[in-house]
Amino acid sequence: MPEPLLEIKNLKVHFPTDDGLVKAVDGVNLTLYPGQTLGVVGESGSGKSVTWLTVMGLVTKKEAIIEGEILFRGQDLLKLPVDELRNIRGSKMGMVFQDPMSSLHPFFKVGDQIVEAIRAHQRMSKREAMDLAIDMLRRVGIPRPEERARQYPHEFSGGMRQRAMIAMALVLNPDVLIADEPTTALDVTVQAQILDLIDRLEQEFNAAVVIITHDLGVVAEHADDILVMYAGKPVEFGERRDIYYGAHHPYTWGLLQSIARLDEAERERLRPIRGLPPSLIFVPPGCAFHPRCPYAFDRCSKESPELIPENGHHASACFLPLADKERIFKEEVLQRS
Numbered sequence: 001m002p003e004p005l006l007e008i009k010n011l012k013v014h015f016p017t018d019d020g021l022v023k024a025v026d027g028v029n030l031t032l033y034p035g036q037t038l039g040v041v042g043e044s045g046s047g048k049s050v051t052w053l054t055v056m057g058l059v060t061k062k063e064a065i066i067e068g069e070i071l072f073r074g075q076d077l078l079k080l081p082v083d084e085l086r087n088i089r090g091s092k093m094g095m096v097f098q099d100p101m102s103s104l105h106p107f108f109k110v111g112d113q114i115v116e117a118i119r120a121h122q123r124m125s126k127r128e129a130m131d132l133a134i135d136m137l138r139r140v141g142i143p144r145p146e147e148r149a150r151q152y153p154h155e156f157s158g159g160m161r162q163r164a165m166i167a168m169a170l171v172l173n174p175d176v177l178i179a180d181e182p183t184t185a186l187d188v189t190v191q192a193q194i195l196d197l198i199d200r201l202e203q204e205f206n207a208a209v210v211i212i213t214h215d216l217g218v219v220a221e222h223a224d225d226i227l228v229m230y231a232g233k234p235v236e237f238g239e240r241r242d243i244y245y246g247a248h249h250p251y252t253w254g255l256l257q258s259i260a261r262l263d264e265a266e267r268e269r270l271r272p273i274r275g276l277p278p279s280l281i282f283v284p285p286g287c288a289f290h291p292r293c294p295y296a297f298d299r300c301s302k303e304s305p306e307l308i309p310e311n312g313h314h315a316s317a318c319f320l321p322l323a324d325k326e327r328i329f330k331e332e333v334l335q336r337s
Contacts, residue, residue, distance in 0.1 A: 004071075005175055005208050006032040006055070011068035013047075013054050020281040024050040024064075026232035029307070034175065037202060037209040039219030039240075041255065042229035045277050048212045049098070051229075052178045056095050057085045072176075091121045094169030098181040100161035104153040111137075111149025114168045121172055136167040140197060159190035163197065170201055177202070178210045183218055195222050217259045220244065228252050231278050231288035234307050238314035248316035248325040250293045253333045287317070295320060295328065 013025035025047045032038060040048045053059045055070055057077060070077040072092065077085060097103040105113060114133035118124060124132070130149065137145035140163040153161055162182060169177055179198060183191035195211075199222055202209045211219050219226060219240075226243045228236040228251065236249040247253055254273035275292035278284055284291055290300035297319075305317040318325065 002033050003073075004031045005034050005073065006030075007069070007071040008051070008055070009069040009071070011051065011054065011070065012066070013050055013059060014065040015063065016065065017281070021065075022280045023232050023283060024280055025054065026283075028068075028229075028234055030227065030234075030237075032176070032208050032210070034208055035202070035206055037199075037211065037222060037224045039216075039223030039226040040210060040212045040229065041214065041216050041219065041226060043214055043277050045231075045280065046229040047232040048214075048229055049180055052095070052180065052210060052212060056093060056178065057089050087121065090117065091172045092174050093176040093178065094172070094174040096162070096165045096169050096177070096179040096182050098184055100158070100165045101153060103165060104161060106153055109150055109152055110156065110164050114149075114164075114171055117168050118171055132171060133167070136171045137164065140164075140167045140170075140201070141193070142167070158186055159194065162186065162190075162194055166194075166197065166201070170205060170207075173205055173207075175207055176210070177205075177207045178212070180212045181214070182211065183213070191218070198222070215259070216243070216255050228255070231283055232280060233288065234317070235289065236316040237307065238312075242311070242314040246311075246314070246326070247329055247333065248310060248314070248320075248322070249289075249318050250295050250320075251289050252316075253329065254292075256333060287319070295324075 008028050008030040011025055011028040015022040015024055028051050042048050050059060054066060055077065059066070066078060072088060077088070104110065111130055111133050114136065115126060115129040118129040118132055134145045134149050137148060142148050142160060142163050156164060182198065183194055186194065195218070198209060198211070211223060213219060223240050225237065225239055227234055228243070228249065230251050236243065236247065236252045243252060244256070247256060257271045258273065273292060278288055286301040286303055287296070287305055290296040293300065299319050305319050307315045307317045309315040310322050
């Protein structure tokens with residue numbers, strides 16, 4: 001087994017507000033290995049993005065109460081000086097943000113922005129950095145990269161801007177690539193191209209990849225492992241096959257049943273998860289999902305379940321007996337998914 005690349009230990013990120021303490025992340029434990037692709041899924045507000053923005057050092061102790069450890073190759077990122085963390089963030093960890101139009105500066109040419117990222121971490125002339133930027137644009141599938149490097153972000157399509165962001169994130173050959181909703185607002189054909197590109201570059205660079213999404217369908221063919229989050233906490237973790245063919249948590253069942261299928265001419269309507277996600281200021285006692293769960297019982301409203309492995313490293317935070325989880329999934333979820 002290779003050495004862990006990244007270990008997150010009991011991470012909590014709470015934001016003080018006038019209305020109360022927002023518990024955006026409330027106890028995340030995770031280990032990431034080189035070459036692994038992790039899908040992180042959940043509704044908006046489940047803590048997915050905040051977790052990984054904190055890993056990148058983009059949520060700081062000046063704005064949030066942060067507890068726990070984030071170990072990158074044994075170094076706790078939460079204890080590093082700002083300069084050291086900035087160096088790791090650029091050269092060892094890269095991030096593709098949800099909206100490339102707002103992430104790329106509108107007043108600067110795309111090539112110049114990639115050059116700036118390179119020269120912030122490597123001693124290199126502008127000409128050498130531009131050659132590297134053009135080569136990276138070519139590798140992510142942008143046609144006529146020399147010409148495109150001299151253009152502004154508004155001259156790129158949505159898919160091309162996303163490719164440019166991936167080029168910028170990968171140009172320094174990072175060990176970890178974090179893609180936050182990389183396919184949002186793209187049509188399905190471009191979505192597939194972007195995900196295939198991330199797969200190919202992961203193999204080429206041997207990077208660990210984290211794909212953050214609200215849609216289980218997006219990571220169906222691209223993730224090795226999947227982490228499902230709800231109300232700031234992990235509620236299920238397992239290999240891709242564990243989640244798609246044997247999920248154990250009622251929230252994951254709801255996500256699976258909300259995936260649209262195009263291979264069936266007729267089927268019943270999609271089944272949304274009833275109710276609304278909870279306020280992260282007033283999180284329900286016990287299991288946070290119990291007010292929306294059709295299988296909840298008294299214990300669920302009083303005790304908070306732990307994320308406990310039940311079959312290999314497949315783990316779920318649910319009080320239902322394993323036999324009941326397997327029966328419900330087989331009889332109700334599979335037939336409707």
